Amino acid sequence: MxxxxxxxxxxxxxxxxxxxxxxxxxxxxxxxxxxxxxxxxxxxxxxxxxxxxxxxxxxxxxxxxxxxxxxxxxxxxxxxxxxxxxxxxxxxxxxxxxxxxxxxxxxxxxxxxxxxxxxxxxxxxxxxxxxxxxxxxxxxxxxxxxxxxxxxxxxxxxxxxxxxxAPDPGRKVWLHHGSSISHGSDALSPTGTWPALAAARGGVELINLGLGGSALLDPFTARTLRYTPADLISVKIGINVVNADLMRLRAFAPAVHGFLDTIREGHPTAPLLVVSPILCPIHEDTPGPCAPDLSTLGTGRLQFAAMGDPAETASGKLTLTVIRAELARIVRERSADDPHLHYLDGRDLYGEADFAELPLPDQLHPDAATHQLIGERFARLAFTGDGVFADGTA
CATH class of the missing domain: 2.60.120.260 (Galactose-binding domain-like)
Structure with missing residues (x-):
């Protein structure tokens, strides 16, 4: 001291x-x-x-x-x-x-x-x-x-x-849930994660429930979101369900419905944005599980690989392509009765052209520059203009 x-x-x-x-x-x-x-x-x-x-x-x-x-x-x-x-x-x-x-x-x-x-x-x-x-x-x-x-x-x-x-800044509270990418993955510092960057640009108070490896549609996570006071809510769903090889298509859609139902019990009219996975080429059309590529251990550069068989999608195994289609369908059908429910395709945050310029270093997680890119794009799409979080926040 x-x-x-x-x-x-x-x-x-x-x-x-x-x-x-x-x-x-x-x-x-x-x-x-x-x-x-x-x-x-x-x-x-x-x-x-x-x-x-x-x-x-x-x-x-x-x-x-x-x-x-x-x-x-x-x-x-x-x-x-x-x-x-x-x-x-x-x-x-x-x-x-x-x-x-x-x-x-x-x-x-x-x-x-x-x-x-x-x-x-x-x-x-x-x-x-x-x-x-x-x-x-x-x-x-x-x-x-x-x-x-x-x-x-x-x-x-x-x-x-x-x-x-510090006094309450009086800003709207943005409650976000997602995977290791939302958690921060390979950002260089805590204010450099994409949700922190987006919150700063949107002028909102962030509660980040990005949970590395653990965005798995768990009921207790949905109840946590239900009970947490918030003005704006987003859930980024998909990559962990694939790379954990956790469930098949038959279970996935009802689990998403249940997750959203639970959130809505506590936040019936808050803007609720469902975000599908960003581009991840190893899992676009190949199911999980995902595993460390042990051949890269000791090389100074850890890589991940998809271990599933693309042919297994016919029997209900999940890929990012399948999940995006399901999430878009679910939100489209539910929004007829829930006008405050919205969908964002994660590839609008990071897509094929971005992967060509800023590849995922370990095939799974964005680096610091990509967090910056995703944060800026999310802020522009959600918090400005006619974005679903724009009203009164920026």
Missing amino acids: NSTHHWVTTPITAEIVRGALELEHTAHGVLPHRLPGWARAQCSDGQLAMAESQPSGVRLTLRTRATALELDVLPTKRVYTGAPARPDGVYDLLVDGRLTSQASVSGGNVLTIDLATGTVEHRLGTAGTLTFAGLPDGVKDIEIWLPHNESTELVALRSDAPVEP
Whole structure:
């Protein structure tokens, strides 16, 4: 701790945290969750547990005169055996809405995942300290966005002047659910994920329920969306259902209907946008499952491959082409009784021409430049002109 300042310690409570649905009190501090405890209790899947505890879109929001802040955190790093080392998670600091500083902490807990065997090893570590100094004088609103891809226990917050919760900005709340692409995949920092970029351009408050590997039409996720206050809602459905090889066509359409029915129970008239998958050539016409290409382990570049047989679509196995057609049909039929339900083809966000210019580095996940592209396109299509979220938001 820097001793040249007189530090004020502020408890980390829900009043200064936005984008999380629950704060779990741990032995070290608080752990933000993006699914509530009752939902987590309904699924023992380790991938979901890891994804929902990674705080994509979660930020501390403060109003203060402080010119220096310290945040003690205990991160959980992920290491994939044989794959390239992952960079430390990035914390973005915004002053009055402008990105002014970034920082990372080393150390912390380490989760070692062997993609070849599926085994997981957890090694405990120690907390580290982020320091943001040289902030401008005067009253200002501060946001500290937590790493979108690294679970982070918040241990302590210190400042050289008192802080209080930032006032409610009065903006509409956009609640979004999707896969690892919505979670943030290979964006470089938490404000660089496509939903964060789109929310900033749309002038809305983001709650990001993008869950890597876990956008699987789970009923508890639908109920979480139902119970979460929001003005604008979008659900990006499809890629995880294919790459998990989770269900056949017979189950998919009723599951989508049930998912939308549940959301509508809590939000009967909110604009609700169903977004189909962006282009992903390996799964356009080839079913799942999707698996790491083990031949690329150790080469410094991890790739994914589709393991299904295209001929199996005749017996109901799902591809992205099949899913887009089903989602378009479902929304078209439901919109006769639900005028606030809309459809967006994900290829309008990232399509064949984009893949030629900005290919998916691992065949599955967009890189940082592609997140920028998708965020800008979504903002233009949804938040401007006659976009379904445009009324009064921008």
